[in-house]
Every structure is written in C-alpha cells, then in structure tokens.
Amino acid sequence: MAVAGTTIEVRNLTKRFGGFTAVDDLSFHVAPGRITGFLGPNGAGKTTTLRMLLGLIGQTSGTATIGGQAYRDLSNPSGTVGAALEATNFHPGRSGRDHLRVIAAAAGLPDRRADELLELTGIPAAARKRAGAYSMGMRQRLGLAAALLGDPQVLILDEPANGLDPEGIRWLRGFLRSLADSGKTILISSHLLQEVETTVDDVVIIANGRLVREGSIEELHGTSRALVRTSDPESLAGALRVADVVARPQQDGTLLAETDDLRLVGDVALRAGLPIWQLQAKTADLEALFFELTEGSNRNLGGGAVDGAAARPEGASA
Numbered sequence: 425m426a427v428a429g430t431t432i433e434v435r436n437l438t439k440r441f442g443g444f445t446a447v448d449d450l451s452f453h454v455a456p457g458r459i460t461g462f463l464g465p466n467g468a469g470k471t472t473t474l475r476m477l478l479g480l481i482g483q484t485s486g487t488a489t490i491g492g493q494a495y496r497d498l499s500n501p502s503g504t505v506g507a508a509l510e511a512t513n514f515h516p517g518r519s520g521r522d523h524l525r526v527i528a529a530a531a532g533l534p535d536r537r538a539d540e541l542l543e544l545t546g547i548p549a550a551a552r553k554r555a556g557a558y559s560m561g562m563r564q565r566l567g568l569a570a571a572l573l574g575d576p577q578v579l580i581l582d583e584p585a586n587g588l589d590p591e592g593i594r595w596l597r598g599f600l601r602s603l604a605d606s607g608k609t610i611l612i613s614s615h616l617l618q619e620v621e622t623t624v625d626d627v628v629i630i631a632n633g634r635l636v637r638e639g640s641i642e643e644l645h646g647t648s649r650a651l652v653r654t655s656d657p658e659s660l661a662g663a664l665r666v667a668d669v670v671a672r673p674q675q676d677g678t679l680l681a682e683t684d685d686l687r688l689v690g691d692v693a694l695r696a697g698l699p700i701w702q703l704q705a706k707t708a709d710l711e712a713l714f715f716e717l718t719e720g721s722n723r724n725l726g727g728g729a730v731d732g733a734a735a736r737p738e739g740a741s742a
C-alpha cells in the first residue's frame with residue numbers, strides 16, 4: 425500500500441575516488457511508511473552512498489534526492505531528514521543532554537527537545553553523564569536521538585544495530601517500526617542481512633558499488649517449500665508427482681516439495697498410506713542467498729577486481 429510521505433530516489437549515482445569506482449551507476453528508491461535495509465558486505469559502498477545522499481560528499485554523476493530535492497536544496501533540512509552515520513563522533517566531555525542541546529540550538533529547536541528525545545530513546549538516566557563514558561549501545565541511542573530532534577520525515581541510519589545487545593536490537597526494531605507506522609521513511613544500512621532480516625520491509629542489496637537486488641523481504645524469501653520427513657521419501661515423491669508437485673529426496677533423508685501447500689502434502693501422504701514424521705514450510709536461507717548475491721565482492725579483503733584500500737588517497741577516511 426502506498427503511503428503519502430517523502431521518498432528517497434537514487435538515480436544512476438556514481439562516485440569515483442581517483443581511478444576507483446566506489447559507487448557504480450546505482451539506482452534504487454526508498455518508500456515512506458516502510459523500513460528499507462541498505463545491505464552489502466564491508467566496502468560495498470553503503471556509507472559512500474549515504475554520504476552523497478546527505479550532501480556530505482559530491483557525486484561524480486547521477487542524482488540522490490529526498491522528496492525530489494537534493495539535500496543541499498532542502499529548505500528545512502533537520503525537519504526533513506535525520507541521519508546517524510557514526511555513533512562515535514560525540515564530544516567525549518559533553519553530556520548526552522548537552523550534545524543534543526547543541527544540535528537542537530543549531531537547528532533552531534527548543535532545549536526541551538533534547539530531554540524528550542533522551543526519554544524516547546530510552547536513555548534519560550544518561551542525560552548528565554559524559555558521552556565519552558557511554559557504552560556503544562548508548563552511543564547508538566544518542567545518535568538516534570540526535571537524528572530525530574527535528575522530527576524529520578526521513579531517517580537514515582548507518583549500521584544502527586552495531587554494538588547493541590539482543591535487548592537493544594529488539595528495542596530498536598520496535599522503535600523503528602512505530603516510526604515507519606507513523607509514515608516516516610526509514611533507511612538503515614547493515615553488512616549483515618540476518619541482523620536486519622526481521623526489522624526491514626524492503627531490501628536494497630549492493631556489491632562492488634552496484635545494485636544486485638531490490639525488493640521486499642518477502643520476495644527475497646521467495647515462495648516457501650514443504651519439508652517432509654516420512655518412511656519412504658521416494659514413494660511420497662512419486663505420489664506427489666501425480667498431484668503435480670515436484671519433490672526431491674534430500675541427502676539427510678527428508679523430502680523437499682515445491683509447494684507451499686502443507687495440507688496438500690499431508691493429504692497426498694495419507695492417501696499413499698505413508699506416515700508423516702515432520703512437515704514444515706521451508707523458506708530460503710537468507711544468509712546463504714546474501715552470500716551468493718555478494719560473493720567474493722568484499723573489496724576491503726581484496727576479493728574484488730579492485731583493491732579499494734590501494735586506491736584510497738593518503739589520509740582519506742572511509
């Protein structure tokens with residue numbers, strides 16, 4: 425269902441650092457009211473793309489727009505887009521509250537927004553504590569609080585789950601879901617599909633700076649199949665074939681049937697007089713799929729065609 429709101433559009437976006445192409449003719453879009461995972465192995469070009477989207481670095485060619493406008497042309501940037509690119513860039517001697525107040529003041533927002541956001545992100549007790557003493561999880565929450573100060577329509581988070589414990593990840597999932605439900609556009613990057621698998625609605629997967637897959641997480645899972653354990657897999661496969669279902673015995677003694685209709689499989693087995701010891705839906709192994717899609721493309725490990733580290737200019741940061 426289409427939701428009224430602000431869309432992110434990336435069109436033929438390219439970024440070259442010298443002779444090295446970090447982002448290569450990349451196009452995708454991010455819909456409002458949904459959480460989109462921006463995924464790819466280390467060095468795939470995620471951060472570089474987000475930095476171009478936020479106007480922190482210029483692109484070599486192509487466009488990246490938020491609600492149809494480049495970041496630098498937004499009339500009310502902090503009310504349109506909030507971003508947390510790194511969880512570590514806080515003044516270590518400043519308290520969490522002061523950190524937020526400084527950002528709020530720069531954006532023309534009242535001081536009370538700082539306390540509201542500390543409350544909302546679950547770190548009110550950390551308000552007076554120096555940010556330098558924060559745990560990684562608290563820094564992530566403070567980064568999120570800073571991104572949300574202006575109540576933006578669009579939220580862009582780079583590896584937000586990094587450093588969070590399972591409870592923190594659970595909290596983040598619920599928090600982002602409630603923001604998406606209120607119509608916000610949410611883009612989160614991760615180098616681990618598993619980490620965001622249960623959080624995101626859509627995925628944009630890149631490798632070597634190029635798009636390899638864009639779609640909903642359901643599409644990525646594909647149609648589920650039926651995994652059956654029975655006394656005679658070959659016989660059941662034959663009986664299923666008569667019912668127009670292709671089924672293949674597996675090495676572990678199970679049978680994998682190309683259907684999501686578990687009831688049909690059970691009925692066919694009953695008619696064939698075969699016992700069902702196990703019957704369950706089996707979806708695609710996303711971890712394996714992600715690896716397949718992005719295989720051998722971790723340029724930071726020298727697996728790709730070009731070694732990114734070698735192409736990096738002196739003193740440049742990733």
Ligand SMILES: Nc1ncnc2c1ncn2[C@@H]1O[C@H](COP(=O)(O)OP(=O)(O)OP(=O)(O)O)[C@@H](O)[C@H]1O
Nearest residue numbers: 441446466467468469470471472732736737740742
């Ligand atoms: N300023 C720069 N100069 C040269 N190369 C750069 C620069 N910034 C990034 N790169 C290179 O561009 C490639 C993409 O980097 P980027 O940080 O965008 O990847 P990423 O997908 O965010 O990876 P990670 O998951 O490790 O953060 C890497 O090979 C990186 O070394």
